[in-house]
Amino acid sequence: MKIANIVLAAVLTLINSAALAQQGLTGTITKIDRINGTIAIQREQSGTTGANTGGAAEEFKAQDRSSLDAVHAGDKVTYFSTETGGIKTITKLQKQ
Numbered sequence: 001m002k003i004a005n006i007v008l009a010a011v012l013t014l015i016n017s018a019a020l021a022q023q024g025l026t027g028t029i030t031k032i033d034r035i036n037g038t039i040a041i042q043r044e045q046s047g048t049t050g051a052n053t054g055g056a057a058e059e060f061k062a063q064d065r066s067s068l069d070a071v072h073a074g075d076k077v078t079y080f081s082t083e084t085g086g087i088k089t090i091t092k093l094q095k096q
């Protein structure tokens with residue numbers, strides 16, 4: 001019975017992780033390196049008003065470098081990303 005509970009917990013964790021990976025995130029672009037095809041985004045914090053929003057920006061590779069031409073540092077964006085082998089990649093980027 002304990003093994004079944006452990007397996008069920010592992011499956012639920014994987015399902016939740018997959019669902020979060022498909023959820024669009026919002027943030028503000030802090031840096032764009034068009035030559036190397038990378039972008040840094042500071043994710044918008046959700047929660048209590050006045051909560052600490054000083055989180056560090058995350059750096060991503062752009063799957064489609066042409067998507068970087070439509071945005072600039074300071075723009076608010078919605079984005080979707082994946083992570084493979086420790087490399088975070090933007091799969092979809094939309095300016096708000």
